[in-house]
Amino acid sequence: MPELPEVEVVRRGLHEHVAGRTVDAVEVLHPRAIRRHLAGAADFALRLTGQRLDAARRRGKYLWVDLSGGDAMLAHLGMSGQMLVQPVGAPDEKHLRVRLRFTDGGPELRFVDQRTFGGLALADLVEVDGTRLPRQVAHIARDPMDPAFDPVAAVAALRGRRTEVKRALLDQTLVSGVGNIYADEALWRARLHGLRPADKLTRAKAAELLAHATQVMYEALGEGGTSFDALYVNVNGQSGYFDRSLAVYGREDEPCRRCGTAIRREPFMNRSSYSCPRCQPRPRG
DNA sequence: CTTATGACCTGCAAGC
């Protein structure tokens, strides 16, 4: 699920359904889901068992839950990860990777991940710029929904890259949370082609782009996120509705909502970029 | 240091 709004939907679900509950048992069904926990699955299970899960937090697309013992359980959903709250005894999902049972005997927490690009880990917290973060998240920039997000600094970071603006927007060390969908949507709103050089944008244009990215992610959050299929769901298995509001992503050959021109799809970094040929002319050369 | 490129996985839809 993976961009900021979808991860935030999951974070809220975790906060509501698992915060305050104590882990009774941990079952790792696929070792790859725990590969970022270098001490291994047995250590992961042992150290997590008996801990109470506290606040659920997020930076960009990373998600974590504070543990009563002082560390955190970190999660990244990758391309296809889900956190599901399911009744004990519900049939295992085909791609169930990790199960947490709780001492209260209530619904269990399941990490389900078809492609196993995501995973869980335990992490100690380090302080970065006044914020406590899991060590593995320390290199990720603040996202636009962070109360301490600094738009001026973010604009400077984007313009400081000698690369194309879409690449810069997707660089999680500059601004976090933006992925392929919301990058394309923000570029369309700003009438910019993603191949435009980031360092040639005026400060005002870069600021406008960032404001559009922020706005479109808030709008998506308001609709429960974007989901084209059952892979992208909240902790209760429900889909969001923002796909109806997308202007370009996934709309190849459909009319631009501004000018009616057919939306084009172009290869980009082993996937696709969607844009309007008229509103977002490709840069020369 | 910065920037670009593939690797990592599974499953689905489209085309032959």
Next chain:
DNA sequence: TGCTTGCAGGTCATAA
């Protein structure tokens, strides 16, 4: 029907 190919909301290690 079956095969192949291409594609998917991401990040990371490695190369230049």
